Amino acid sequence: MxxxxxxxxxxxxxxxxxxxxxxxxxxxxxxxxxxxxxxxxxxxxxxxxxxxxxxxxxxxxxxxxxxxxxxxxxxxxxxxxxxxxxxxxxxxxxxxxxxxxxxxxxxxxxxxxxxxxxxxxxxxxxxxxxxxxxxxxxxxxxxxxxxxxxxxxxxxxxxxxxxxxxxxxxxxxxxxxxxxxxxxxxxxxxxxxxxxxxxxxxxxxxxxxxxxxxxxxxxxxxxxxxxxxxxxxxxxxxxxxxxxxxxxxxxxxxxxxxxxxxxxxxxxxxxxxxxxxxxxxxxxxxAPGGNYNYYPNTAKGVFADANVRKAFREGIDWQTIVSKLYFGQFQPAKGPLSPATVGYDKTIEAAYAYNADEANKLLDAAGWTGRDGEGYRTKNGARLTVRHPFLKAYAREQRDTLADQIQAAAKQIGIFVDNTNPDINAYLADVGAGNYDLADFSWQRSSPDALRTLFGAENAPKGGFGTNLSFTSDPAIDKDFTDALATTDLTKQAELYGDAQHRITDAVAVFPVYVFNxxxxxxxxxxxxxxxxxxxxxxxxxxxxx
CATH class of the missing domain: 3.40.190.10 (Periplasmic binding protein-like II)
Structure with missing residues (x-):
């Protein structure tokens, strides 16, 4: 050949x-x-x-x-x-x-x-x-x-x-x-x-x-x-x-x-x-592919509101948390893909900047204007709570400490992140049913097609484990993936995967955390x-x- x-x-x-x-x-x-x-x-x-x-x-x-x-x-x-x-x-x-x-x-x-x-x-x-x-x-x-x-x-x-x-x-x-x-x-x-x-x-x-x-x-x-x-x-x-x-x-x-x-x-x-x-x-x-990312459930719960998702993304200083916890050995992530991945689009990075003032404005606009005795935001008497099933037994790279620090940072803008510790069977059942607000995992893959795995509508949980845990469902994003699989034109592929990253960013479908080394x-x-x-x-x- x-x-x-x-x-x-x-x-x-x-x-x-x-x-x-x-x-x-x-x-x-x-x-x-x-x-x-x-x-x-x-x-x-x-x-x-x-x-x-x-x-x-x-x-x-x-x-x-x-x-x-x-x-x-x-x-x-x-x-x-x-x-x-x-x-x-x-x-x-x-x-x-x-x-x-x-x-x-x-x-x-x-x-x-x-x-x-x-x-x-x-x-x-x-x-x-x-x-x-x-x-x-x-x-x-x-x-x-x-x-x-x-x-x-x-x-x-x-x-x-x-x-x-x-x-x-x-x-x-x-x-x-x-x-x-x-x-x-x-x-x-x-x-x-x-x-x-x-x-x-x-x-x-x-x-x-x-x-x-x-x-x-x-x-x-x-x-x-x-x-x-x-x-x-x-x-x-x-x-x-x-x-x-x-x-x-x-x-x-x-x-x-x-x-x-x-x-x-x-x-x-x-x-x-x-x-x-x-x-x-x-x-x-x-590692190329998906970073260690947090994924909001965009289909139901508090993160069904894009303003709340955007507030969570902008109101936490992810980069400072990562840099201090990992002594500079892990690069803070600024997009759905690792920079080591073919097709990574650097132009989206500005969207992942820290802006606590803007986050508070977004939460006010979303109606979370009350405060309870612990300082958490409320609406109609209900606390703004993010359910995060976190498998502590499977945690690596101090991800449990990282989860605690993100929880503390979220409190500063009035969001309570409930880091539960279910057993694996309960976790899989909840993920399959979409009974969570926030999920976390890393996804090392050498192809930009990792985006399709992580955000393609067909990969959302349907009663069992799925890899699209944000429940992203956008025909334009799916078309990018389909068209990318149909061409070997490298320039065209870069355009398609780049467009998908912009659409995923605009949809606030991911909270990038760190690039795994x-x-x-x-x-x-x-x-x-x-x-x-x-x-x-x-x-x-x-x-x-x-």
Whole structure:
């Protein structure tokens, strides 16, 4: 396939702002390896968030994509400049109407259980993703208009869509559309949540254990690395372990005491200290996609009034809160997308400025002119209350402290933010029914099509989990998304996604909070940990210096 064909979606994805700082040896960082890679050894990596389901066909969680990636390969890989590279597929072409994708597959690839990878396996996986029984919370949405897959022969397959989907290739590169062994896909979804089988560079016989993590062993037969990798053949590491250590001090202490080799989410307060500690290094990768945002329920409740939404957006000094809490390690967000995302429109940033005087005027105009004994605004005797179900057990990056500070800031303009702490089942039930005023989550995705996931009308909760938690419903916004999926003209795509960001901003459908930086701390013995464009660390190229 001509190399130009691999840039069908190459929107000139900006570099992920990858940086590395070393305390002991200047320039001696995991991204700038010196010396010859060593085969063997083990690496223990601690994350701050537990997963929910190892099967990325089901789960939308960032950490589940991280857990599944060592096991699952994808048909294509995506580099930081937006170029699509071969992986399990060696060549591909797209029909002029953007409805049919034709792939030539690698021959001789096997799953770790001995099954052969072929065109039938591709069909089985895509069919599994969209099957109602899978209850996919993300993957199915990326191929929402999937029409089916036709197997021509073992190494040739065609994937068709009902409507154009120019975002299919970058979505296909993610772990969420990773390829699993076909025989395992007939198992109950709950079984796949703990154990999956792929063609990847690592296997996991023990599977994922909630609250503990997952252990991997090298797949010695692996010989089909992605085109974005730094080497071919088997992984360097013999063993890899990812542990769940939610408490920041415990995770940081385990790293600095030498109990583990690397950690996710170095506490921002400790980043400068770790950079200056001999023998340790910090890598930072700015995540594209949705920031960590708060989303108002625009369909009902207090935020159905656009003036109240605008007052909440303008009456809280989000930028100062973020800058102080995270010691400058996380950039305050100023739009629905991260600046690291292709198509980010900087011209909307002024709309997210702090203006407490204007916020108070808006609340007065909305009729919230009374005050109760605690200083909160009232109307017709009712307090201005924002219901915010906040899952404290799943909080990371001090989001619980952040929620408290936002609550205190909202009180200054007379709004009571009720940060409840429901269990996960109650939370999902309330979200599905729209029984909330405010929701919060982050959404790391390498494509600007993340906007459609977050604000497309079809993705609003309908009795179950949805990703459009603001209940945004604007035909003009949806048309932007549809038209963007129908074109590969990069200039046109930028115009469409830019227009969508302006309309989302005008609708006050999001309260941007912070741009997530993946802060990975490690011993300087750890080399060549790489990052996917979604800012997930990968370990195929990683090795350890003796």
């Amino acid at each position: 001509p190399s130009s064909s691999r840039k069908l979606w190459a929107l000139a994805l900006p570099a992920l702002l990858l940086t590395a700082c070393s305390g002991a040896e200047a320039g001696d960082s995991p991204t700038a390896s010196t010396g010859t890679p060593v085969s063997g050894g083990s690496l223990t990596f601690a994350v701050n968030t537990d997963g929910s389901c190892l099967d990325p066909h089901q789960s939308p969680a960032d950490v589940d994509g991280l857990f599944s990636r060592p096991i699952l390969d994808s048909l294509v890989s995506l580099s930081a400049d937006g170029t699509i590279h071969p992986w399990l597929a060696t060549e591909w072409s797209v029909s002029a109407d953007q409805l049919t994708y034709s792939f030539t597959l690698r021959d001789g690839v096997t799953f770790s259980n001995g099954e052969k990878f072929d065109a039938a396996a591709v069909k089985a996986n895509l069919d599994h993703i969209v099957a109602p029984a899978t209850k996919s919370q993300l993957a199915a949405g990326t191929i929402a208009t999937y029409a089916g897959t036709t197997v021509a022969d073992p190494t040739h397959v065609q994937v068709t869509f009902k409507t154009p989907n120019s975002a299919f290739l970058p979505s296909l590169a993610s772990a969420y559309l990773g390829i699993e062994a076909p025989s395992t896909l007939t198992k109950p979804p709950a079984d796949l949540c703990t154990h999956i089988v792929g063609t990847g560079p690592f296997t996991s016989t023990g599977g994922y254990s909630k609250g503990k993590g997952i252990d991997y062993a090298r797949n010695d037969a692996y010989n089909w690395a992605p085109g974005t990798a730094k080497h071919t053949g088997a992984a360097y590491l013999s063993q890899l372990s990812i542990k769940v250590v939610p408490e920041d001090a415990s995770r940081y202490g385990a790293l600095t005491s030498g109990q583990i080799d690397a950690i996710a989410s170095v506490p921002p307060v400790n980043v400068a200290q770790l950079k200056n500690t001999p023998g340790f290094t910090v890598q930072a990768a700015a 993946y802060l990975l701390g490690s011993s300087t013995k750890v080399r060549d940990v790489q990052f996917e464009p979604q800012a997930f660390p990968t370990f195929y190229d990683a090795w350890k210096r003796p």
